[in-house]
Amino acid sequence: MATSTVENYLKAILLRTEGSDHIVSMGVLAEALDVVPGTVTTMVKALAEQGLLDHQSRQGVRLTEAGRQLALGVLRKHRLVETFLVQTLKMDWSEVHEEAEALEHAVSERVLAQIDDFLGHPTTDPHGDPIPDVNGSVAGGAASVTLLNCALNQPLCVARIIDQSPAFLEFVQQTGLKPGARLQVVRREPASGVLHCEVRPGGEVALGLPEAGKIAVRSVS
Amino acid sequence: MATSTVENYLKAILLRTEGSDHIVSMGVLAEALDVVPGTVTTMVKALAEQGLLDHQSRQGVRLTEAGRQLALGVLRKHRLVETFLVQTLKMDWSEVHEEAEALEHAVSERVLAQIDDFLGHPTTDPHGDPIPDVNGSVAGGAASVTLLNCALNQPLCVARIIDQSPAFLEFVQQTGLKPGARLQVVRREPASGVLHCEVRPGGEVALGLPEAGKIAVRSVS
DNA sequence: CGCGGTATTTTGACTAGTCAAAATATAATT
DNA sequence: AATTATATTTTGACTAGTCAAAATACCGCG
Secondary structure, three states: OOOHHHHHHHHHHHHOOOOOOOOEOHHHHHHHHOOOHHHHHHHHHHHHHOOOEEEEOOOEEEEOHHHHHHHHHHHHHHHHHHHHHHHOOOOOOOOHHHHHHHHOOOOOHHHHHHHHHHHOOOOEOOOOOEOOOOOOOOOOOOOOOEOOOOOOOOOEEEEEEOOOOHHHHHHHHHHOOOOOOEEEEEEEEOOOOEEEEEEOOOEEEEEEHHHHOOEEEEEOO | OOOHHHHHHHHHHHHOOOOOOOOEOHHHHHHHHOOOHHHHHHHHHHHHHOOOEEEEOOOEEEEOHHHHHHHHHHHHHHHHHHHHHHHOOOOOOOOHHHHHHHHOOOOOHHHHHHHHHHHOOOOEOOOOOEOOOOOOOOOOOOOOOEOOOOOOOOOEEEEEEOOOOHHHHHHHHHHOOOOOOEEEEEEEEOOOOEEEEEEOOOEEEEEEHHHHOOEEEEEOO
């Protein structure tokens, strides 16, 4: 069985390739996993031995099909657990990420199947991220429209929070910009770098352009 | 934070002292944890350093108050998780032990509190074992009456399955001797080493005397 | 082309947990 | 009391994962 360290490496790589099969650098991985770069090199070589990824020296890594399947399994556990913690155990939307980070390595397939049944086979987690199915296919990654590149004054709905950092989640929580919330973009000010939008129950919210790119939306009729 | 190995050592010791503060030998521990005796000696010395237990050389170990509290916390997680898996996720009574064995080290206090609320603060798990409360006190260990030492032809109710090995659990499952089941002991045959009892919905069951001692009961009016 | 800067890899060392096997202490038996 | 059996401890070695710091490769730039 894969240790939880191995699972974390693979998941981190998967999360940073997102469909496009571009290569992930050692530095990025070291940052993501909070270890020094030398450690990543060592570990990555071991994982390449096991056939879980390809390592081009001095370039970076890319998951093999076996590695991808394993990573998708972990991601599935993570997201189903998050959904469960929010929907069933009524836990706070912005704190479940860390909890799921620990639980994803301890939940067996058997338990996961029960959770999946219990929840009625959801397809997205509370942050709007798609939940891979049992066979490892992820629901269509519809080219993401964010607050940064959407039309102005159109009725929208928050589809997904891309940046999962606790601080950002907290901000989203405060302003009511959670997945499912209705809103429309009032105006963008490239000069000041600020974007204004009108959130349905809540009022006007201002946020920086980089931050706006972290909130995916879809239009509603 | 205590590693899961540490948690397992402490839990194993707690489980083998059961109220009475008698000492646990290295051999018993090695057997329980499935490691060689030398490993236990090494580990135990480290735990003694940390003040989690007392180690009398060549005799055995005994938990300190700090160690006991930690072990009770783990036991509480284990039993609440078991209860949750059976009651909420409808998992099989005889398979949850192993699952809980993994989950008990990954569930945070925060998640545990939600589970406890969700279940309505149960006091015993599906095997009839008492669940320690948040402060680490275990509901009265009423001197255990088992099928071995109870009165004959009296209406009884299974209170607890003492032997948690998968094989025994499976047998209990088959014969319907689960906690809560009604029964009465028809006769004991010391000569043949067999005990016969009448289980309420199920009929007559025969079991060996050592096995009879693994099923705790209480009388019902 | 050669040079500096950045990212990556290597090297040596450390911690937690483990085993195999030899050494030692304790208890049991004759 | 001497010997044997049994349990415990010690010793040396190994794996997984990690860090610090030195060595190396690669990039762009003057």
